[in-house]
Amino acid sequence: MTLLAEKTRRRRLVASPSSWLIWGAVAFFLINLAGVIASVVVNSFGNRWFDTWLPSGWTTKWYATAWTEFGLFQVMTVTLEVAILVVGISVLVGVPASYVLARRSFPGRRLVYLLFLLPILMPPITYGIPLATVLYKYGFAGHLTGVVLANLVPSIPFVILTMTPFIEQIDPAIERAARMCGAKTWQIFLRILAPLLVPGILAASILVLVRTVGMFELTFLTAGPDSQTLVVALYYSMSAAGIRAQQSVDAMAVLYTSSMLVLLVIALRFVNPTQLVARVKEDPD
Numbered sequence: 001m002t003l004l005a006e007k008t009r010r011r012r013l014v015a016s017p018s019s020w021l022i023w024g025a026v027a028f029f030l031i032n033l034a035g036v037i038a039s040v041v042v043n044s045f046g047n048r049w050f051d052t053w054l055p056s057g058w059t060t061k062w063y064a065t066a067w068t069e070f071g072l073f074q075v076m077t078v079t080l081e082v083a084i085l086v087v088g089i090s091v092l093v094g095v096p097a098s099y100v101l102a103r104r105s106f107p108g109r110r111l112v113y114l115l116f117l118l119p120i121l122m123p124p125i126t127y128g129i130p131l132a133t134v135l136y137k138y139g140f141a142g143h144l145t146g147v148v149l150a151n152l153v154p155s156i157p158f159v160i161l162t163m164t165p166f167i168e169q170i171d172p173a174i175e176r177a178a179r180m181c182g183a184k185t186w187q188i189f190l191r192i193l194a195p196l197l198v199p200g201i202l203a204a205s206i207l208v209l210v211r212t213v214g215m216f217e218l219t220f221l222t223a224g225p226d227s228q229t230l231v232v233a234l235y236y237s238m239s240a241a242g243i244r245a246q247q248s249v250d251a252m253a254v255l256y257t258s259s260m261l262v263l264l265v266i267a268l269r270f271v272n273p274t275q276l277v278a279r280v281k282e283d284p285d
Contacts, residue, residue, distance in 0.1 A: 037257070044250040062247040063255070070237050070252055072230075079213060079229040081144065086151045086212045087205050094159025095201065099189070101160065102167035116157035124154065124217040132221035142224035150218040158211065159204045166200030167193075206267045214260055230256050 044062055046055025066072060101112065119127065131150055135141035140149055170193065178188045216231045223232050234256050237249050 040250045040253055040257075043247055044254045046247065062245065062251040065245065066237075066248040066251040066255070069248060070233060072233075072252070072255070074226075075228060075230050075233045078144065078227055082147050082151065082219075082227075082229055083209050083212045085144075085148045086155050087208050089148070089152060090155040090159045090208050091201060091205055094156045094204065095163055095197070096189075097156075098160045098163035099167055099193070102164050103172065113161075116160055119154040119157050120161070124215070127153070128218045128221045131218070135222055141222040142227070144227045146222040146224075147219055147227050147229070150222040151212050151215055153218070154215075155208045155212060158208055162204040162207060163197070163200050166197055166203075170196055203267075206263070210260070210263045210267055213263060230259065 042055065043049055045058050045060065047057035047059055049055040101109065128150070131153060132141055132146075135146045135149060140146040174192060175188050178192055183191070213229070214231060215229075216235065219229050220232050220235065223229065228236070234249075234252055237252055
């Protein structure tokens with residue numbers, strides 16, 4: 001028995017050269033990524049760091065400097081406002097639209113799905129520039145309204161594509177039984193479907209929240225001085241004219257990365273990735 005286990009373990013260690021090459025490339029990438037992140041985190045706590053493995057001293061003053069110098073309280077407030085508005089509007093519009101797509105068959109249904117996929121699959125910069133031009137033309141860009149409208153373009157389709165498989169998993173017989181008992185459409189939606197769709201709505205909301213906080217292109221193209229989110233403010237802190245301590249910029253980067261990691265951990269805690277795979281249903285003859 002011991003000999004068989006030893007042979008099995010040896011077989012598991014044997015791999016083709018291409019497999020070792022792929023795993024080596026992945027390990028090299030992860031090590032370099034961890035090194036970059038670690039250097040930013042260490043520098044954000046260091047007093048001075050020249051030609052040594054570690055800084056000569058440690059301090060947290062750079063976080064206080066970044067908080068006051070870059071006006072992070074206002075930036076955080078704007079980021080929260082944009083995220084809440086985008087999530088709320090996306091859910092209010094996307095959930096009913098996903099219900100229609102999941103329960104109704106109509107000509108061009110697949111084309112509609114394709115149109116919803118385009119803002120998600122295409123790089124945001126490709127449609128962000130003409131979108132920002134239109135928003136500036138009508139006076140929406142440069143303000144909080146323009147940032148919200150721009151982020152709704154990929155967020156609403158994202159909610160629709162996320163919620164559609166959740167709705168398809170609910171047996172339509174439940175709705176038919178409710179209609180036979182005299183329930184109206186809005187009563188079925190609010191009293192029967194809504195409680196069953198809470199996991200899906202929560203999943204879509206968290207994913208849209210993560211996407212909105214991390215969206216740079218659309219926010220950068222439509223934001224004004226008073227409507228910058230955290231990721232745009234981080235970009236301006238690195239590229240704006242003037243002399244700034246690199247440690248304070250790194251501290252701001254650590255704050256942004258930490259907030260994104262928290263959101264991603266929450267998303268993975270409440271979202272089951274297997275539920276986000278839409279099932280392709282054949283249209284009835």
